[in-house]
Amino acid sequence: AQKVTQAQTEISVVEKEDVTLDCVYETRDTTYYLFWYKQPPSGELVFLIRRNSFDEQNEISGRYSWNFQKSTSSFNFTITASQVVDSAVYFCALSEAPHRGSTLGRLYFGRGTQLTVWP
Amino acid sequence: DGGITQSPKYLFRKEGQNVTLSCEQNLNHDAMYWYRQDPGQGLRLIYYSQIVNDFQKGDIAEGYSVSREKKESFPLTVTSAQKNPTAFYLCASSIAKVGYTFGSGTRLTVV
Numbered sequence: 183a184q185k186v187t188q189a190q191t192e193i194s195v196v197e198k199e200d201v202t203l204d205c206v207y208e209t210r211d212t213t214y215y216l217f218w219y220k221q222p223p224s225g226e227l228v229f230l231i232r233r234n235s236f237d238e239q240n241e242i243s244g245r246y247s248w249n250f251q252k253s254t255s256s257f258n259f260t261i262t263a264s265q266v267v268d269s270a271v272y273f274c275a276l277s278e279a280p281h282r283g284s285t286l287g288r289l290y291f292g293r294g295t296q297l298t299v300w301p
Numbered sequence: 302d303g304g305i306t307q308s309p310k311y312l313f314r315k316e317g318q319n320v321t322l323s324c325e326q327n328l329n330h331d332a333m334y335w336y337r338q339d340p341g342q343g344l345r346l347i348y349y350s351q352i353v354n355d356f357q358k359g360d361i362a363e364g365y366s367v368s369r370e371k372k373e374s375f376p377l378t379v380t381s382a383q384k385n386p387t388a389f390y391l392c393a394s395s396i397a398k399v400g401y402t403f404g405s406g407t408r409l410t411v412v
Binding site: 215226280286289291 | 389
């Protein structure tokens with residue numbers, strides 16, 4: 183069965199600190215996708231990244247970076263020089279391989295990490 | 302612009318009443334999903350549909366029902382059998398080459 187674990191329930195940092203959000207996943211599929219979403223207080227889910235299981239390259243986007251390691255089934259997210267606007271709940275998620283060619287399976291979410299950045 | 306529209310944004314229900322949450326997409330996505338979010342619980346799957354006229358139960362389907370008569374629409378009915386329906390409900394759709402698109406959610410409160 184698929185499972186996503188975000189062990190950190192809440193993290194508090196002071197502005198300009200770096201912070202890493204951990205994500206560990208379980209799956210028997212060889213093909214899958216991993217995602218990170220940001221959920222601000224308004225509630226909508228903001229897409230941050232999708233990673234294919236065959237692509238283990240780390241990715242950097244501005245202050246955000248992701249470290250994907252299949253050997254440890256982890257997909258960690260680092261925010262460099264955090265800002266108050268980064269305060270939100272962050273979700274890691276895993277999806278099954280595409281079904282019927284063009285449709286994705288269901289998403290499995292972790293419980294989320296509440297990040298608070300203090301000025 | 303293409304996207305997913307959930308309505309209403311806020312919904313109040315009296316105990317014992319059924320209510321229906323609307324989810325419409327104009328992205329031409331085949332798959333659609335309903336998730337429920339409670340504080341500290343993350344998002345849990347209620348139902349999903351990968352093709353018109355077909356849907357599957359998720360992890361917490363009891364007390365809910367859905368229909369998928371049109372590709373664009375996937376309404377969720379919260380029945381009186383759902384004992385604790387107060388929650389935030391998110392609808393999503395997907396296609397493999399793009400990923401998932403989420404609506405802005407409906408906050409349901411039982412009064």
